[in-house]
Amino acid sequence: ADWFNGKFIVSMASNLNMTRTPDVHFIAEARTEGTKFVVLSPDFSQIAKYCDEWIPIQAGQDTALWMAANHVILKEYYIDRQVPYFVDYLKRYT
Numbered sequence: 001a002d003w004f005n006g007k008f009i010v011s012m013a014s015n016l017n018m019t020r021t022p023d024v025h026f027i028a029e030a031r032t033e034g035t036k037f038v039v040l041s042p043d044f045s046q047i048a049k050y051c052d053e054w055i056p057i058q059a060g061q062d063t064a065l066w067m068a069a070n071h072v073i074l075k076e077y078y079i080d081r082q083v084p085y086f087v088d089y090l091k092r093y094t
Contacts (some may be wrong), residue, residue: 003023003026003027003030003035004026004029004030004033005030006030006035007034007035007036008035008036008038009027009030009035009036009037009038010037010038010039010040011037011038011039011040011041011047011051012039012040012041012062013040013041013062014047015045015046015047016047017046017047018046024047027050028050031050031052036052036053037050037051037052038051038052038053038054038055039051039053039054039055040055040057040062040065041054041055041056041057042056042057042058042059043056044056078090
């Protein structure tokens, strides 16, 4: 249910309409509130037709994509400049 509070949701390798049927309406509700929804999937699945952006990754690319995303987050919010919210989050949850 916390999907409703998110501002950016990524679905990867999952067809939420089929696997999370009771919960998928939260994504639709979040999108009406301005949440961006991205799907990472090699096929244009049932859930991909509802997303804001579909990224057609190939098998084996998902790990490299998330490693790159983590690199950018750590570099921009921790190494290049210290963002207090990010540093507090790291101390609290890691």
